Amino acid sequence: MPYWDVLTDRSLWLQLGTLVVVTLATYLLLSVILRVVSRQLAQRDKVSHGRAFHFASELLSSTSQLLIFAFALMIGLKTVELSPRWESAMSHGWFVALAFQIALWLDHAVRLWTDSLTRDGKARNLVTTTLLGIIMRIVIWTMMLLSILANLGVDITAMIASLGVGGIAIALAVQTLLSDMFASMSIGIDKPFEIGDFVVFGDVAGNIEHIGLKTTRIRSLSGEQIVIANADLLSQIVHNYKRMNTxxxxxxxxxxxxxxxxxxxxxxxxxxxxxxxxxxxxxxxxxxxxxxxxxxxxxxxxxxxxxxxxxxxxxxxxxxxxxxxxxxxMEVQFAFPIRRVELAGGTLPEIKVAGVPQNGASANETPYGGVPSGS
Missing domain, CATH: 3.30.70.100 (Alpha-Beta Plaits)
Known part of the structure; x- marks a missing residue:
């Protein structure tokens, strides 16, 4: 029977055994190499305290074991004879596995970058950092998906065009929100001020309490909270007194x-x-x-x-x-404003103080004994 012939086919079992041995050996070898290299990079990071070694070690540690096995399997398949159809499928499989792994590495790198911005003890715009991380990860996985579809023979031109038209329509519909979002990103990247800074702009003076996706909140000197759109805030001249050294x-x-x-x-x-x-x-x-x-x-x-x-x-x-x-x-007196009044011609009327007439007052004296009147 044909099935019995397949089961008793010695060359087939030999190829399967070769495939299993090569796949397992390659998987173990790749896993050990990645583990050793990652450990060496971690040790270098402890010695030199370089961020590059830390990033490289973390990226290698995040390598997917499933994708390592997929690489090992495809290497094992290279050792056996396959039909042209399987050869074509393998060529696509290499690209898909590699694209997924690169996307995973880049995604993990973005996570490490955003985490490093919040672990160094400095005041950060967490909303902007999170928004940048989400946008970068969306771009990474979108590019990965489009590259895989293009490798599989799918025409992605129409898909890209439709995404572009849809993006323009959405941008026009929410342009005010997007302007505030990009202003928030600008605040997070350029850092004209941070949470806790004392700022003055227009008739507003107070401490920055929160920098959000759309608005910034300021606690004024009189106690109330002032909420202003990020785009409106950046359009003004802002005096940051927190960074004034002298x-x-x-x-x-x-x-x-x-x-x-x-x-x-x-x-x-x-x-x-x-x-x-x-x-x-x-x-x-x-x-x-x-x-x-x-x-x-x-x-x-x-x-x-x-x-x-x-x-x-x-x-x-x-x-x-x-x-x-x-x-x-030093017996030096501070000055105070003085006005002297002189009457030219005529005489002053008789002035009584407490019912007693005051005579002989000169024209340039005050009614109270010659002390010039102050103003």
Whole structure:
């Protein structure tokens, strides 16, 4: 009988035995090689702390055992005689297995990259990182599927064209959402600000609480949460005070015109002494800046070595208090606005204070004993 002839065909059993032996031997050999190479790369990663060795080790460890067996089987099939039909199927099988394995490696590489962005302790835009990872993985598996279909003889031109037309239609329908999504990706890649940064734009000032797929949420100084679309936020000039390492502070004060010139000359040196003795700030300059209407104006510049606004206010307060003490010791008075009124011609009417007439007041004196009125 034909079936008995097949079972007793010695050459057939010899080919099957050869196929099994070669397949198993190749599978074991490939598995051992991958395991050894992965272990060596892991040891190099511990010594050099290089990210490339870590990535390579993780990728080799993620190799699919099923695909390794498929490679081993196809190598084993090369050792036996096959019909042309099986030869053609094997050529496609090589490509399919290789495409799947490359897609798995790339997919795992994307996962490792996104995980590394969240493990280094830095503030990250997690939404943007996740979105980038999903988009990259979709592209990888789509390219893998299209390449396999093309290798199998399927015409993918019409499929690609239909995907392109559908993508354009979807993009037009949700263009506002897409603009905010791409703005979120831009924030995640360019990092103009991150969660926890203090930013100011327009009439908004506050800390970044959340950077989402469509909106960014800011906790304002007055306590409420401000929600703004990512595209609208990026279209404005944003001041990021979290990344300000130093503050250049300019302030002025005025002294009386009655101050002697010798004491005026000494004030700049005293200001320098005060600022040099104050922690976390550096003196830049102090000059008699202008002759204003009712005062001699000094302009002082110092560089605060911290971005903390509360600390800056503490430093400025200490400088102001010491400046008050120093001018008091020097018997120098701060200036205050003064207005003098002169009456040309005629006499002032009689003025009574507490029912007592006040006579002899000159035309340029105030009704209260000659002290000019202040405004």
């Amino acid at each position: 503050r250049r502070i300019v302030f002025t004060f005025g002294i009386s015109y009655q101050t002697p010139v010798e004491k005026v000359r000494e004030i700049s040196a005293q200001v320098k002494r005060i600022i040099d003795a104050t922690d976390q700030t550096r003196f830049d300059r102090a000059h008699l800046f202008a002759f204003e209407e009712s005062r001699l104006t000094f302009e002082v510049v110092h560089i605060v070595q911290t971005s903390d606004y509360n600390r800056y206010m503490d430093i400025q307060q200490e400088i102001n208090l010491q400046l008050m003490e120093t001018l008091r010791d």
